[in-house]
């Protein structure tokens with residue numbers, strides 16, 4: 198990450214990288230995920246759900262790795278992808294439901310800064326495949342709340358969580374943009390009210406190889422269809438030094 202993005206990620210807990218994908222890439226991936234959603238049987242079994250098929254190449258997209266190597270671990274061998282899902286919303290769908298936020302000793306989504314670098318646990322990477330307009334349904338954050346000292350997660354206050362509290366921030370972005378945030382940040386979905394297009398976003402949860410937040414749910418068939426470089430992101434939770442010892 199460049200210095201600007203690194204400082205903003207640490208300060209706010211999230212960054213937006215606009216228009217990372219070309220129009221052609223957005224079209225290809227959008228068409229594919231809609232086929233997965235609407236007619237999965239028309240696809241080969243290993244492509245019927247994420248991360249299989251056209252999405253696969255985004256797993257280690259340079260714009261994603263650029264952030265994760267700085268915030269999760271500098272060694273790509275120690276980065277896992279534990280969950281991927283399509284977030285599809287039409288007008289009126291979605292719900293304001295703030296969660297997470299504050300310091301935690303729980304390593305699955307702890308956020309720490311130590312010895313000159315960030316050590317984040319679960320980190321969300323969101324591919325926004327359609328345009329997002331500020332205030333019309335993108336994800337909302339309370340900037341800085343990943344470092345909050347009062348426990349706003351376990352003792353939430355309506356005066357803070359209320360949509361009109363003045364503490365929430367969101368974004369506008371063109372199709373093909375990336376939003377990356379620490380799961381330790383207080384955040385929420387919102388009701389989609391952009392009349393021009395639905396929200397079509399792919400949510401990915403990356404984490405450190407030593408921990409896992411989600412129960413694994415990706416079918417083996419889908420994982421087996423990935424290239425070895427991409428299968429590596431779905432390894433069990435353990436330290437890669439054991440691979441070296443077993444060689």
Ligand SMILES: O=C(O)CCC(=O)C(=O)O
Nearest residue numbers: 321335336384385386387
């Ligand atoms: O749907 C959204 O915009 C937010 C999703 C969310 O809350 C999460 O990633 O934990």
